[in-house]
Amino acid sequence: MTDLTRLSLKALRDGLARKEFTALEATDAYLAAIDAGNGKLNAYVAVTADKARDMAKASDERIGKGEARPLEGVPLGVKDLFATEGVHTQAASRILEGFKPEYESSVTSNLWRDGAVMLGKLNMDEFAMGSSNESSFYGPVINPWRGESGEDLVPGGSSGGSAAAVSAWLCAGATATDTGGSIRQPAAFTGTVGIKPTYGRCSRWGIIAYASSLDQAGPLARTVEDSAIMLKSMSGFDPKDSTSADLQVPDFAAAVERGVKGLTIGVPREYRIEGMPAEIERLWQQGLEWLKAEGATVRDISLPHTNYALPAYYVVSPAEASSNLARYDGVRYGLRVSGKDITDMYEMTRAEGFGREVKRRVMIGTYVLSAGYYDAYYVQAQKVRTLIKKDFEDAFNAGVDAILTPATPSAAFRIADEEMKVDLVKMYLNDIFTVTVNMAGLPGIAVPAGKDGQGLPLGLQLIGKPFDEETLFAAGRVIEKSAALDLAPAQWW
Amino acid sequence: MSVDADTVRRIARLARIRVTEDEVAAYEGELNAILGFVEQLGEVDVEGVEPMTSVAPMQLRRREDAVTDGGYAEKIVANAPLSEDNFFMVPKVVE
Numbered sequence: 001m002t003d004l005t006r007l008s009l010k011a012l013r014d015g016l017a018r019k020e021f022t023a024l025e026a027t028d029a030y031l032a033a034i035d036a037g038n039g040k041l042n043a044y045v046a047v048t049a050d051k052a053r054d055m056a057k058a059s060d061e062r063i064g065k066g067e068a069r070p071l072e073g074v075p076l077g078v079k080d081l082f083a084t085e086g087v088h089t090q091a092a093s094r095i096l097e098g099f100k101p102e103y104e105s106s107v108t109s110n111l112w113r114d115g116a117v118m119l120g121k122l123n124m125d126e127f128a129m130g131s132s133n134e135s136s137f138y139g140p141v142i143n144p145w146r147g148e149s150g151e152d153l154v155p156g157g158s159s160g161g162s163a164a165a166v167s168a169w170l171c172a173g174a175t176a177t178d179t180g181g182s183i184r185q186p187a188a189f190t191g192t193v194g195i196k197p198t199y200g201r202c203s204r205w206g207i208i209a210y211a212s213s214l215d216q217a218g219p220l221a222r223t224v225e226d227s228a229i230m231l232k233s234m235s236g237f238d239p240k241d242s243t244s245a246d247l248q249v250p251d252f253a254a255a256v257e258r259g260v261k262g263l264t265i266g267v268p269r270e271y272r273i274e275g276m277p278a279e280i281e282r283l284w285q286q287g288l289e290w291l292k293a294e295g296a297t298v299r300d301i302s303l304p305h306t307n308y309a310l311p312a313y314y315v316v317s318p319a320e321a322s323s324n325l326a327r328y329d330g331v332r333y334g335l336r337v338s339g340k341d342i343t344d345m346y347e348m349t350r351a352e353g354f355g356r357e358v359k360r361r362v363m364i365g366t367y368v369l370s371a372g373y374y375d376a377y378y379v380q381a382q383k384v385r386t387l388i389k390k391d392f393e394d395a396f397n398a399g400v401d402a403i404l405t406p407a408t409p410s411a412a413f414r415i416a417d418e419e420m421k422v423d424l425v426k427m428y429l430n431d432i433f434t435v436t437v438n439m440a441g442l443p444g445i446a447v448p449a450g451k452d453g454q455g456l457p458l459g460l461q462l463i464g465k466p467f468d469e470e471t472l473f474a475a476g477r478v479i480e481k482s483a484a485l486d487l488a489p490a491q492w493w
Numbered sequence: 494m495s496v497d498a499d500t501v502r503r504i505a506r507l508a509r510i511r512v513t514e515d516e517v518a519a520y521e522g523e524l525n526a527i528l529g530f531v532e533q534l535g536e537v538d539v540e541g542v543e544p545m546t547s548v549a550p551m552q553l554r555r556r557e558d559a560v561t562d563g564g565y566a567e568k569i570v571a572n573a574p575l576s577e578d579n580f581f582m583v584p585k586v587v588e
Contacts, residue, residue, distance in 0.1 A: 100572065101572075102568040102569075198549075199548050213547075214548075239556070242553055242554060243551070245549065245551075246554075308537055311530055312531075314527060314530065315531050315534070322508060326509075331573070331574075331581050332581060336574035336575065339584070342583055342586050343509070345584055347509050347511035350508070359508075360520070360524070363501075363505060363508055363510065363524060364524060364527055364528075366504050366508040367500075367528075370507065380537075380539065381534055382545045383539040383545075384534055384537050384539065386542050386545045387537065387539070389545065389548070423526075424523060425526060425527070425530050428530070439548075440548065441549055
């Protein structure tokens with residue numbers, strides 16, 4: 001029998017519907033793959049085998065009765081940031097030690113409503129703060145891809161567990177979240193497809209908050225079509241999220257083969273950053289050629305405030321984080337470290353419960369919001385954010401349908417990279433091409449488009465108009481099809 | 494603008510995070526690196542620009558002012574490190 005874990009989500013779903021195999025067989029195949037590989041990859045922080053088998057059996061019953069739903073029997077992984085009822089939910093942080101929510105996030109509820117099966121919870125950077133998955137309390141995730149030296153590489157972050165699990169066939173698809181690039185950068189590092197939809201497309205209810213004005217959920221999957229199928233189920237209006245968009249969710253999968261004929265693709269000159277590796281530049285040019293060959297027009301554009309997006313992000317996101325993370329005080333959930341009085345208890349709990357990167361960001365946020373600095377940092381950053389958004393609006397108003405950029409400035413780097421460790425800003429620069437999209441609330445997709453000199457995957461990013469994810473799926477598919485890459489990492493785990 | 498050791502201690506206190514003296518120096522360097530990086534925002538001409546309050550052009554929805562949820566105190570305290578009779582237990586706050 002074929003290895004069910006190697007099928008695309010679409011092929012798996014269709015095979016289940018045709019009763020070529022059962023949901024329980026597919027789930028067992030994934031559980032066996034997790035059992036065999038997770039010790040080395042560290043992608044899952046909790047595996048819910050019993051729950052998965054129960055859900056799979058229920059799916060088999062529905063398929064038997066001819067009542068299959070859009071994701072019936074498809075085994076998925078869930079980022080540890082999503083609240084899952086009665087199941088480990090800690091944002092990969094010690095401060096939420098033992099937390100098992102009494103409720104289910106809206107996005108995961110939507111997936112279970114559509115018949116998906118939960119395999120477990122996926123590792124991530126603590127509270128989604130990071131670009132390498134090294135800030136997790138549960139230790140780093142290892143990228144299934146390796147370069148020539150065979151050294152361990154990071155899978156990117158913060159959705160590193162999601163990306164590694166999808167790439168290494170430990171789930172058919174995974175939920176992820178993206179605040180500054182946390183879906184798209186790991187997708188690029190692992191040869192997977194990741195889309196951050198428009199702000200408001202997926203409900204944030206039940207997702208542990210990092211920076212609420214930037215956080216969006218989205219899928220990580222092995223193909224553009226798979227990501228379109230998953231996003232359709234994850235999306236939708238939710239009265240429990242005051243910023244949820246009350247809009248119809250299109251049939252994203254129907255847009256995948258639409259092509260790019262007649263579209264105008266913008267190429268922002270400000271993304272041609274100093275010191276960009278030649279192979280990234282070549283990849284970008286190649287992507288434009290592919291789109292042109294399929295009938296798109298390419299146009300140079302300017303997004304003049306691009307350089308200020310990352311600094312503005314490092315004011316706005318820590319500010320919102322310092323406020324959102326104030327709730328972890330040792331009283332209502334998670335870790336409590338006792339002290340001589342209540343303030344002592346708060347301070348000790350937060351000192352021991354949060355990791356270093358989280359503490360750093362909470363402190364930066366506290367500083368930029370403090371009396372005397374609020375206008376100079378926070379208000380200034382929010383004004384710059386208005387200008388960043390206007391740059392994109394001007395480009396779209398001038399007739400651009402989507403924008404093509406590199407997804408990341410490099411391929412995956414080493415675990416415990418020395419340069420990144422000594423230079424915080426260098427680590428932050430990983431998000432230089434992705435963060436503008438969050439600042440402007442736009443949709444962005446990362447699609448594998450090539451490989452570097454060592455055979456590591458590289459991605460391109462497409463940025464779209466608000467609520468026009470369909471164009472991104474169509475254009476992303478053209479890149480996927482033109483690149484025709486072998487995206488199976490050599491199995492060492 | 495840059496922070497000194499006293500400012501680090503003050504921020505840590507405001508953030509309710511205990512820092513040791515060894516950590517103060519490390520945080521001072523790290524926070525200054527980040528603040529140095531964001532300093533460039535000051536170059537941008539923001540004359541007449543409104544600060545962003547909502548990334549999507551939308552009005553916040555309102556709902557009827559009615560009780561729509563509740564009645565399960567035991568679920569609310571289910572994850573508390575310490576609770577009694579559906580109350581959260583904390584060290585004595587008022588003498």
